[in-house]
Amino acid sequence: MRSNRVGWLLLAPTIAILGIFGIVPFLYVLYVAFHQWNPFGANPYMIYNGANNFRRLVFDNEFLTSIAFTLKFAFFAVLSEVVLGYFLAQLFMKEFPGRGLFRTIHTLPLIVAPIVVGSVWRLMTTPSIGIIPYLLKSWFGYDLNIGRDATMAFALTVIMDIWHWTPLVTLTLLAALVSLPKEPFEQAQIDGANRWQIFWHVTLPMIRPAILATVFIRLMDALRTVDEVWMLTGGGPGAATRYLGLHIWKIVFPKTDYGYGSATSVIVLYLTLVMCWLLYVALVARRGQKRAS
């Protein structure tokens, strides 16, 4: 009992902070989601409207479209970041001249604020002054205009996200790779395993927790991305890059429809948790079942 009391005492500050900054705001958002509330409208008071915000949500084509775009964005961005991050982590495991310098430069995007990343990429991709349209035009004769071309706008948001967040994945996987024991690899080599077999049967299972944690973090981030995309494309052209975070921002700030915005936020949180849980089940829980059986 004593160790329990000490445990709870040590956890108390964390629980208090989590409660104040996490749970209470969430409960408030949940409360607002069941109300009609536009504080700058004709009636600035909250009016209880049951599940009407959610009812409106399931028929909102803009919202449903933005879910599809966001899932596509998250899929391409997170997958590319994990694959690229793993290869870079493997590269940093090897000795080569200038490794320290390259690692430092490679990590720099991480310390840049997302809004600045969006601004820089906007400058780089603006047709008349940006270096990317200039190079594409002079090398390949391709006329890049993300204000017109929805596919390119989408691709550029993905590339920007990869540029910004791959270093995080690299550092996490590098930490995991560095901490691996040498013996299983030596054993596999003695047994005649090739590089692919070593990767598939030794490396991958051992760094699975690190990959899983990284994918969770990046997936949650990708599903709520706002500022970078807002700076780069503003959600356009049309609604081609109007991802969920941006969609909520537009409901809550320009339209000041707090009730509907809260309902949308709750559903986005729901989707995020469902996806993370499914991923967890696919990668961890089913393995646990196999072991148990």
Next chain:
Amino acid sequence: MEHMVDLDAVDDEASTIIASPQRTGFLPIVTNWFDRVFVAIYLFVALELFWMRFLEQSIPLSVCHVLAIALGALIVWRG
């Protein structure tokens, strides 16, 4: 050095305290009670949203409440 701690005993005690009863029901994974409540709540919400989108025009939402609660209870007890 006066108090020697028996690490094995502490480990046993910790595992007894921490481990929550897990089992395999009709869900395709090993679950504890928290997992089952989690799945039940998530299916409840999914069912409600689906109903609002496709079925509410013909069948009232209260039917969905009853079905979703029954499904949730089934998952918590037998899942």
